[in-house]
Amino acid sequence: MTRPSEMRGDAALPKLSYRAHPHLYEINTWVWLEQLSAKYGRRLRLKEVPDDEWDGLAALGFDFVYLMGVWRRSVVGRRVFRTNPRSFPEFDGALPGWKMADVVGSPYSIQDYSPDPRIGTVEDLDTVHHKLRARGMGLILDFVPNHTGFDHAFVEQHPDYYILGSEDDFRRDPAAFYLTEHGDEVCFVACGKDPYFAPWTDVAQLNHFNPACRQALIGMLKSIAQHCDGVRCDMAMLDTNEVFSQTWGRFLQKWPVPPTEFWTEAVAAVPGLIWMAEVYWDLEWKMQQLGFQFTYDKRLYDRLSGGSPAEVRGHLCADTGYQNKLVRFLENHDENRCSAVFPRERIPSLALLVSTLPGMRFFHHGQFEGAKIHVPMPLARDAGELPDQALRQIYEKVLRIASADTFHAGEWKLLEVQSAGDDSFEDLAAYRWQLGKDVRLIVINLGGRTAQGRVQQAEPVGELAKCVYHDALDDQGYVWDRATVAGEGLYVRLGPYQAHAFSLSEGRG
Numbered sequence: 001m002t003r004p005s006e007m008r009g010d011a012a013l014p015k016l017s018y019r020a021h022p023h024l025y026e027i028n029t030w031v032w033l034e035q036l037s038a039k040y041g042r043r044l045r046l047k048e049v050p051d052d053e054w055d056g057l058a059a060l061g062f063d064f065v066y067l068m069g070v071w072r073r074s075v076v077g078r079r080v081f082r083t084n085p086r087s088f089p090e091f092d093g094a095l096p097g098w099k100m101a102d103v104v105g106s107p108y109s110i111q112d113y114s115p116d117p118r119i120g121t122v123e124d125l126d127t128v129h130h131k132l133r134a135r136g137m138g139l140i141l142d143f144v145p146n147h148t149g150f151d152h153a154f155v156e157q158h159p160d161y162y163i164l165g166s167e168d169d170f171r172r173d174p175a176a177f178y179l180t181e182h183g184d185e186v187c188f189v190a191c192g193k194d195p196y197f198a199p200w201t202d203v204a205q206l207n208h209f210n211p212a213c214r215q216a217l218i219g220m221l222k223s224i225a226q227h228c229d230g231v232r233c234d235m236a237m238l239d240t241n242e243v244f245s246q247t248w249g250r251f252l253q254k255w256p257v258p259p260t261e262f263w264t265e266a267v268a269a270v271p272g273l274i275w276m277a278e279v280y281w282d283l284e285w286k287m288q289q290l291g292f293q294f295t296y297d298k299r300l301y302d303r304l305s306g307g308s309p310a311e312v313r314g315h316l317c318a319d320t321g322y323q324n325k326l327v328r329f330l331e332n333h334d335e336n337r338c339s340a341v342f343p344r345e346r347i348p349s350l351a352l353l354v355s356t357l358p359g360m361r362f363f364h365h366g367q368f369e370g371a372k373i374h375v376p377m378p379l380a381r382d383a384g385e386l387p388d389q390a391l392r393q394i395y396e397k398v399l400r401i402a403s404a405d406t407f408h409a410g411e412w413k414l415l416e417v418q419s420a421g422d423d424s425f426e427d428l429a430a431y432r433w434q435l436g437k438d439v440r441l442i443v444i445n446l447g448g449r450t451a452q453g454r455v456q457q458a459e460p461v462g463e464l465a466k467c468v469y470h471d472a473l474d475d476q477g478y479v480w481d482r483a484t485v486a487g488e489g490l491y492v493r494l495g496p497y498q499a500h501a502f503s504l505s506e507g508r509g
Contacts, residue, residue, distance in 0.1 A: 194243075208241075284322075320358060403433060461504075
């Protein structure tokens with residue numbers, strides 16, 4: 001099953017079709033260009049990235065490349081990070097010996113939706129878009145709907161597009177506002193925030209209850225859509241009517257609650273765009289109902305990193321239609337590196353899990369190489385870490401397994417695991433994919449002890465007396481009597497954090 005993306009922009013580009021349950025690779029564009037410049041011995045911008053780099057991603061079976069941080073960064077925002085000593089310890093930990101030139105500002109404090117000069121030009125971006133399309137991949141770019149940099153043109157030209165405080169508000173909490181001057185008029189523009197944390201002092205808070213602001217943002221989206229296939233929408237839940245009211249209620253007296261949601265308007269205005277939401281607080285379903293094809297699955301990440309096997313299995317019991325739109329990940333640019341979070345012995349089975357669950361499978365720049373140091377968003381480069389070649393080979397194997405059509409066009413079903421004599425079966429998760437007669441069975445030990453259990457409904461399609469289970473992870477084959485599997489379930493025994501990736505077939509032993 002493929003899902004078409006309507007053509008936008010250059011008519012020479014072919015219409016993009018992408019698989020259900022697509023694979024996405026996120027690149028920290030600025031840091032990546034610095035890495036490639038060092039690798040090739042010359043300063044590279046985006047259009048000068050050698051074709052081998054794009055070929056390598058296509059060979060791994062990716063459907064989308066998400067180039068994070070291509071837009072022009074705010075100079076005001078950059079100064080905030082260069083002059084705020086509270087940022088320095090994080091920079092020290094990630095890049096010992098960093099210099100001011102290494103602090104380039106947050107990619108989410110945007111001055112303008114044109115490529116940053118370090119990245120290239122809009123023509124360069126279109127060139128890369130063409131290269132990705134020629135390799136069967138789509139391009140995802142950032143859209144930041146909640147805020148802009150303080151030097152965005154809107155601040156000067158349309159201050160009413162922002163949440164504005166009074167002088168009394170400023171005096172009560174000067175860190176929450178940014179003073180701007182327009183002739184003799186002084187404005188106190190609110191810093192961006194969510195309802196639970198201190199303001200982000202490098203960004204200006206847009207007013208989503210102002211209809212003119214909404215239309216201006218939709219105009220930005222239409223422009224972005226000319227150069228990509230989809231957008232990753234930063235902190236998308238902040239701009240729902242409910243959350244926005246909760247966050248900014250006392251500043252909204254003159255702005256009634258809009259009759260529609262911003263995202264309903266945006267999705268309708270830019271048809272054919274692929275929509276991915278960064279979303280938290282159990283609002284994933286709501287964002288899906290507003291038109292997002294894909295929504296972050298932070299709950300799964302949290303349960304894998306700090307929850308129990310029972311919590312993970314419970315998570316996988318959700319409605320399949322809902323799960324088909326979840327974005328599964330072990331790390332992204334906001335999370336710590338998975339090689340720093342998870343023990344090394346867990347990563348192969350976790351990689352298999354997120355690569356074969358329904359939904360979008362999301363991987364991050366540096367993840368395959370086992371990078372452990374999280375790069376703060378304002379930094380232009382990383383410290384450089386020796387790659388874990390063995391781990392990369394594991395990821396490559398897992399991606400080859402997950403590239404099978406059955407994991408994309410097939411039907412997914414969570415399976416019951418019953419006891420094989422003790423309670424260790426509670427640590428096992430099992431599910432199957434089926435496309436016609438092709439059946440794939442994934443069994444994962446989510447716990448730190450050896451676990452055994454009997455997986456129900458684990459027999460292949462057919463009637464022959466023997467069942468053959470071939471494990472793609474270790475290339476071992478196992479033969480079982482169909483009657484035994486059908487009656488008692490498939491017996492499995494896995495060491496701590498181990499997994500099976502079976503293809504099922506009939507055989508005569």
